[in-house]
Amino acid sequence: KQWYQRRVRDRHDRDWQEFEFLYKPGDLSRAPPVVAPHQPRLDWQMWFAALGSYNYNPWIINLAYRLLNNSTDVSNLIKHNPFPENPPKFIRALKYRYHYTKFGNGTRDWWTRDSQEIYFPPLALYQPTLKEFLDYHGYTTPLREEHVDQTIIPYMGMIRSVVDKTDPVVLIWTLCLASFLPHFKALRFRFSLFGI
Numbered sequence: 001k002q003w004y005q006r007r008v009r010d011r012h013d014r015d016w017q018e019f020e021f022l023y024k025p026g027d028l029s030r031a032p033p034v035v036a037p038h039q040p041r042l043d044w045q046m047w048f049a050a051l052g053s054y055n056y057n058p059w060i061i062n063l064a065y066r067l068l069n070n071s072t073d074v075s076n077l078i079k080h081n082p083f084p085e086n087p088p089k090f091i092r093a094l095k096y097r098y099h100y101t102k103f104g105n106g107t108r109d110w111w112t113r114d115s116q117e118i119y120f121p122p123l124a125l126y127q128p129t130l131k132e133f134l135d136y137h138g139y140t141t142p143l144r145e146e147h148v149d150q151t152i153i154p155y156m157g158m159i160r161s162v163v164d165k166t167d168p169v170v171l172i173w174t175l176c177l178a179s180f181l182p183h184f185k186a187l188r189f190r191f192s193l194f195g196i
Helices: 043-051 059-068 126-134 154-164 168-194
Strands: 004-009 017-018 078-080 090-100 111-124
Touching: 004 111, 043 059, 059 090, 059 126
Parallel strands: none
Antiparallel strands: 004 017, 004 090, 090 111
């Protein structure tokens, strides 16, 4: 099986560094996560956007604009922001083709990838064409941080850290059994009424 994925990279000084997203392929040594029944919307949309051009997916340029601003709303949706303190000066996206590695190839990597093309060229916050593109597609260029209830953010971080460390099979079975437990108790009560 193979996937086309886009890797969003940014540059603060001279080196390009990659943003690591939560669910889509990126780090070659990271196992594919089990996400069912959850559907991670951002990573899912990025997969579909990689099948076409950013001109047909203007939200990806808005995502890049928000990453250039170090928007906390967007930073909470990604696994690793290489520049948590200062926003990057430039950002670009490259398109890769991912393949599973062959079993017994002597590496611990899950993926191999081939560079395909530049998805969108380097963008900078000061570029007038970036602001024009966002305005044309209905995205507001002044960055508005929407109000997010700050009390839930630490709890979501704790849940995410536990889920990241848990074996996916154990997690799925735990959730299935936890959802079935109330039904099991109700069935046991009904059978006790009949002396079974």
